[in-house]
Amino acid sequence: MRIQSEQGIAAMGVVIMLLVVLSLLGTALWQYSMFEINAARRNEEYLQALYLAQAGAEAAKEFWLNAGVSNKPEGSLERVYYNLDTGEFQLEEPERYLGFFDVTIKINMDESSYKHNLTEIISTATVGNISRTVTLVTYPHRFGHELDPIWYEENEGYINTRMPYYTPYEDMIVVKPQTSLRFQSAHLPGSATFSASSILFEVQIDLDPGQAVVDLDYDGNIRDGFLYIESESIFFDEIIMMYAPERRFIFGGTFPEVKRGVILKVPEGKGIPGSQIPGAVQSAQYGRVHFGNRVVKQIYNWNWLIFYHLSKKGQETVKVNSQPVEGKSFYFRDGTDLLNPRLDSADLIEIKDDFAWSQFYNKRFFWE
């Protein structure tokens, strides 16, 4: 028996058409989904390559920051892999690795470039088939020993107390002599003011004259010495100060109080009004300070043994609310004397959540 009707043939045509449409739709959808899968995988690798490149740049930045001022590294670093089995970075190529990065540190010598003389860290990471490059460029900061007039002597770290004036700098100034920052004279130290919008101390400030003053035969001419830091944002390493209270001897008269300390100041017209800081003095201006390391004062006493002299009594740690200031950030009131911060006058108010602000510390480099 044969189906004579033309409807059968038409139905067959419709079915074949449906089949073609179905197959085309299926293939297109399949292609699309495959494309999307690859795109998602590439996207993930692309992102991972970016963060791995950042990891390389961060490591190189740390390496550069740790190096001495006159010994900054330049050149290409050996390739570093991230081992997926151990979860560690290593130089040897492991069996299974997430990716690797190659880093170059160089000084831009192109005189026509705005980056002339700045250090660039160029890091390229490869994950799978994807490579990405990031660049870190040093912020065009200057060191305190490069300024005019200079703030301190670079090799010996002696504070320049002969400055007739100081220039307030608008950019961040880095203080990094080859040794601790200190007064040259144990006897007549004088004073100095460093002024900039932000100041970063990469070395210890050591204002304790130590043995030099212990050996001093008092001639009635010993003086205080202060280092004034005038800035809105200050980052300290370690600070060692000195203090000797006044003493009256029955037969030998009165011997003066001796101070060698650091005083924090807010540049005129700058800073944060106290009215915006909980617990602060409303009418005062405040800046921000971070103490990366300990802040101590060496205590001396006037004594008599053949002649009058100072002798070391002990050491006190500077504290706020009974806690050392080390590793913490604070709002500081204009005129705060670190030898004796007055808590009742709200000289130092702790910044509890200081992470975002303290990131400024790392702004010696900028991502490009």
Place this chain on the structure above:
Amino acid sequence: MSRWFQNESGVTLTEILVAIVLISLIAAAFIPMIGVSVKNIREISSKNKMIAEYRAALEIYLAYGEDIKSDSVEIIKETTSVPIKINGNNLEWIDGHIIKVVELDRSTRSKEKLITFIGETNGNK
């Protein structure tokens, strides 16, 4: 072709049945393909959303040091060192932290999704 259409003899029921079976077989091959494709597209959409979430978590952590609370993503900070060797000089180790964005998958074990490094100076501030 035109003669085939003019042919009045038609097709047999057997021929129709065979054709239907063949078409069904071919269609049967395509239908799962469509199903799988649709499933893939749904999964990719969710994966792209997750990638955006990993990135957001990492960026927030790097900027503010805060771990965003999420059922699906966690930030892990581990102490580590990166070896640095330059110009044939001695090997130096740079201390710091590996920051890992980990996907918290209830059905399987946790998976590391994004990894980066921050130096000791940066991580401690």
